[in-house]
Amino acid sequence: AQKVTQAQTEISVVEKEDVTLDCVYETRDTTYYLFWYKQPPSGELVFLIRRNSFDEQNEISGRYSWNFQKSTSSFNFTITASQVVDSAVYFCALSDRNSGNTPLVFGKGTRLSVIA
Amino acid sequence: GAVVSQHPSWVICKSGTSVKIECRSLDFQATTMFWYRQFPKQSLMLMATSNEGSKATYEQGVEKDKFLINHASLTLSTLTVTSAHPEDSSFYICSAGPGGDNYGYTFGSGTRLTVV
Numbered sequence: 341a342q343k344v345t346q347a348q349t350e351i352s353v354v355e356k357e358d359v360t361l362d363c364v365y366e367t368r369d370t371t372y373y374l375f376w377y378k379q380p381p382s383g384e385l386v387f388l389i390r391r392n393s394f395d396e397q398n399e400i401s402g403r404y405s406w407n408f409q410k411s412t413s414s415f416n417f418t419i420t421a422s423q424v425v426d427s428a429v430y431f432c433a434l435s436d437r438n439s440g441n442t443p444l445v446f447g448k449g450t451r452l453s454v455i456a
Numbered sequence: 457g458a459v460v461s462q463h464p465s466w467v468i469c470k471s472g473t474s475v476k477i478e479c480r481s482l483d484f485q486a487t488t489m490f491w492y493r494q495f496p497k498q499s500l501m502l503m504a505t506s507n508e509g510s511k512a513t514y515e516q517g518v519e520k521d522k523f524l525i526n527h528a529s530l531t532l533s534t535l536t537v538t539s540a541h542p543e544d545s546s547f548y549i550c551s552a553g554p555g556g557d558n559y560g561y562t563f564g565s566g567t568r569l570t571v572v
Contacts, residue, residue, distance in 0.1 A: 375561070383547055385500075385563040431499065435561075441488040444551070444561055448499040 342367045344434050346447035353422050354455050361417045361450045363432030369393075374408065374415045375433040375444065385431070391415065422454045459483055460552050462564025469540055469571055477535045477567045479550035485530035486552035491523075494547040494566075503548075506533040540571040 343366040376388040433444040459482040492500040512525035524536040549566040
């Protein structure tokens with residue numbers, strides 16, 4: 341069975357600090373996809389990144405970066421120089437396909453509060 | 457591309473009444489859509505898989521007679537909460553996705569249901 345663990349329930353940082361959100365996953369599939377979503381207070385889910393299991397390259401997008409390590413089954417997310425607008429709940433998710441026809445398995449989410 | 461529209465955004469209804477929530481894929485066809493439920497400060501839990509032209513598949517513990525799903529076309533799935541009770545108050549969100557290299561799963565904006 342697939343499982344995603346986000347051990348950090350809530351994190352609070354001061355603006356401009358860097359923060360890393362942890363994600364550990366479990367799957368028996370050799371091919372799988374990992375996702376991060378942002379859920380601001382308004383409730384919608386904003387897609388941040390998708391990574392497949394064969395691509396272990398780290399990725400950077402502006403202030404966001406992701407560290408994928410298959411050896412530790414982790415897919416951590418770092419926000420550099422955090423801003424108040426980054427305050428949201430962040431979900432890590434897992435799927436065995438990228439077809440749109442299989443559901444995502446979500447972690448419990450990490451609530452990030454960035455204080456000005 | 458890959459836009460999913462969900463309506464209504466919020467609804468308040470009296471206990472015992474039924475509420476219909478619509479989920480539309482605007483620029484792609486979706487043979488499969490997913491319905492999730494999210495209680496306050498919790499993660500998204502898959503309720504059911506909506507299949508175009510056939511019966512929905514419900515997750516264990518989800519009452520199929522209470523949460524009626526209809527997927528009559530390739531662009532529309534509806535979730536009807538029948539005889540709603542206060543414990544059904546939650547955030548309901550649908551997702552679909554054309555898959556492929558350029559998209560994650562796309563989510564609707566969600567429906568906040570309050571049963572009074």
